[in-house]
Amino acid sequence: MPELPDVEGFRRLFASCATGRVVQRVDVRDTGVLHGVSARQLRDALEGRRFTEAERHGKWLLARTGDGPTVLLHFGMTGLLVCAHPDEVTDAHDRVLFTVAGGRQLRYRDQRKLQGLWLADDDSAVARLLDRQGPDALAVDRAGFEAVLRARRGRVKTVLTDQSALAGLGNLLADEILWRAGLHPTCRASDLSERERRRLYALMRRTLRSAVTAGRVPPRDSWLTGHRDDPVLACPRCGGPLRRSRLAGRTTVWCPRCQPEGS
Incomplete structure (x- = not known):
């Protein structure tokens, strides 16, 4: 997509x-x-x-x-x-x-x-x-991004992929960004600490810049995206097994070791 x-x-x-x-x-x-x-x-x-x-x-x-x-x-x-x-x-x-x-x-x-x-x-x-579109994910500043998260009680992955909250992120990017930030996809957006919100914003920006340069979300070996369709799902960071499930109708991939529940 x-x-x-x-x-x-x-x-x-x-x-x-x-x-x-x-x-x-x-x-x-x-x-x-x-x-x-x-x-x-x-x-x-x-x-x-x-x-x-x-x-x-x-x-x-x-x-x-x-x-x-x-x-x-x-x-x-x-x-x-x-x-x-x-x-x-x-x-x-x-x-x-x-x-x-x-x-x-x-x-x-x-x-x-x-x-x-x-x-x-x-x-x-x-x-x-474009009335129902949120701020552009590449253009939004940190204050605007944090305001979106504080205002939403839903799960953080659902918020990131909600185009009315933040425009531009899809399934692959949301999983990649959350994996890099060490955040479990089901944690509540409004429960994130200020430090977690700032880290999430910085890693979203970094991930987007790399992906824009590549012209897509690149399936690199060092990225979660590069392994989400492997026959045996293994985290490229810790080597542990990845998990795959459905969240809000979307296939979600995460690492239980790098993204512990409650994180």
């Missing part, structure tokens, strides 16, 4: 492929990924306009056209962006194609179609679409 680092990679790809270029054609191959806008409305709104910048908030990508409308993209579980030449063969899961000047084509590709594209006419419409 694309998380903040993946979407930041999509933002950079969008910037290199389409930013500053005029949209020559919009080809909607599957209207099932459009929300609140028809294929014709999307074409009429964008063709002839110039993509001016790409922004990211959490797992959302905002493609702006100056003082014109903004396209908001969400990638669900299987979505991604591809930059191609218009003559290249399309993939079966390419849902919307944006052909821009300079012989480039940006493709929104998604197998499962759990999210998709929205069109916002102005900044107030963008704000309404």
Whole structure:
């Protein structure tokens, strides 16, 4: 599932492929990924306009056209962006194609179609679409992060992955960050000490910076992520057995030795 680092990679790809270029054609191959806008409305709104910048908030990508409308993209579980030449063969899961000047084509590709594209006419419409999003996990300062944790009585992993609390973290990142911080995923967010909150924030920032550089949550040998699908689950830090369970409907992996219950 694309998380903040993946979407930041999509933002950079969008910037290199389409930013500053005029949209020559919009080809909607599957209207099932459009929300609140028809294929014709999307074409009429964008063709002839110039993509001016790409922004990211959490797992959302905002493609702006100056003082014109903004396209908001969400990638669900299987979505991604591809930059191609218009003559290249399309993939079966390419849902919307944006052909821009300079012989480039940006493709929104998604197998499962759990999210998709929205069109916002102005900044107030963008704000309404993002109204339920919490602060961006990469942009939030420590005070804001600690305020989120103090205000939530739920389990810390549930809070970290709640997009209305903190935008951008998904299952892999939450498990990785909690493992690094030595915190059990079921501990209450509001019960964390100031020291624990500060440590969690510092390790979230460090983990995000590394993952953004890699363009995804990297399955490195030194990371929990690199071992969560091993046949025999062993902690890369202490060598002890890892545990796998379900928490709020998500597969959760942690180390009982490094993250003791009650931590």
